[in-house]
Amino acid sequence: MDKELNVTYISLGGYVEVEKYRYLYFVIIFIVYVLIICCNSTIVCLIGIHQNLHEPMYIFIAALLINSVLFSSAIYPKLLVDFLSEKQTITHSMCHFQFFMFYSLGGSEFFLLSAMAYDRYVSICKPFHYPNIMNKSTVSVFLVLAWLLPACQIAGLTSFSSKRTICNFTLKGIFCNNSIYELHCVSSKLLSVYGVIALLNIVFFPILFIVFTYAKILILTHRHTRADRRKAAQTCLPHMLVLINFSLLCTYNIIILRLESDIPKTASLIMTLQIVLYHPLFNPLIYGLKMKQINKHLKTLFTLVSLNK
Incomplete structure (x- = not known):
């Protein structure tokens, strides 16, 4: 491969014995991807079909589940192709596009969870003002910002990284994440600072906002009756579980990137796959089981399917 082709193409060096286990890898990832699409799409369709689910909370849940499918679609199709190749x-450009999608949609997850936290705060702590505050315009603005703000910040980071000269043409992972910085001939302090600022804006500050909001809800509802406290806990718990799960996976991703050179290749592959396997299935599972209205419609759907059989 000549120099010009080397500049264009990057080898993904994180795979382990693809020739031996390619079909096993392919079947597992294919089944998981189909489950992700089916589980998330089912709940999104239920929210779209049933009028009583056309409320801000359920609209944000639908947006979160759509985001999970998009997040998975940035990774899974390329994995499936690689297993059979x-x-x-x-390519260098596609690697940066995957990098952009991975971190942009990951940031959108935190922004959508922030919107959910604010929605729960207004609903529980300011119920009489809820219809006026959380109207269609407000929900639309939150949804646009949830996808636009992370995308703008990661777009700048992606553009800056893509213009850097690369001297290494083998990526240690199986998809393009922060490991692409190791391809650069010279590390950039400006790129590192930009990355830290983006991390604070799309991850750290939203998490702080969410924790502060739910803490305020708990403090205010503590003065109310036990029934009110239970109701508040039931509506906030699913969102908190999703936040904790995704935050742990993000932390897990950072740890893997830091330790990538110090751990065996097989362990690195297994740990990396866990990041993209669990969360897209965890979201519909939590909302399907913990949200009463969604759970009720799911049971009705399963009953109808069973009767038709």
Whole structure:
């Protein structure tokens, strides 16, 4: 491969014995991807079909589940192609596009959870003002900002990184994340600072806002009756579980990137796959089981399917 082709194509060096286990890898990832699409789409369709679910809380849940499908679609199709390919490569431009999608949609997850936290705060603590505050315009603005703000920040980071000269043409992982910085001939302090600022804006500050909001809800509802406290806990718990799960996976991702050179290749592959396997299935599972209205419609759907059989 000549120099110009090397600049264009990057080898993905994180795969382990693809020739031996390619079909096993393919079947597992394919089944998980189908489950992700089906589980998330089912709940999104239920929210769209049933009029009593056309409330801000359920609209944000639908947006979160759509985000999970998009997040998975940025990773899974390329994994499936790589498992069946003789060589696991990706173009330099597509690598940065995958990097952009991975972190942009990951940031949108935190922004959508922030919107949910605010929605729960207004609903529980300011119930009489809820219809005026959380109207269609407000919900639309929150949804646009949830996808636009992370995308703008990651777009700048992606553009800056893509213009850097690369001297290494083998990525240690199986998809493009922060490991692409190791491809650069010279590390950039400006890129590192930009990355930290983006991390604070799309991850750290939203998490602080969410924790502060739910803490305020708990403090205010503590003065109310036990029934009110239970109701508040039931509506906030699913969102908190999703937040905790995704935050742990993000932390897990950072740890893997830091330790990538110090851990065996097989362990690195297994740990990396866990990041993209669990969360897209965790969201519909939590909302399907913990949200009463969604759970009720799911049971009705399953009953109808069973009767038709």
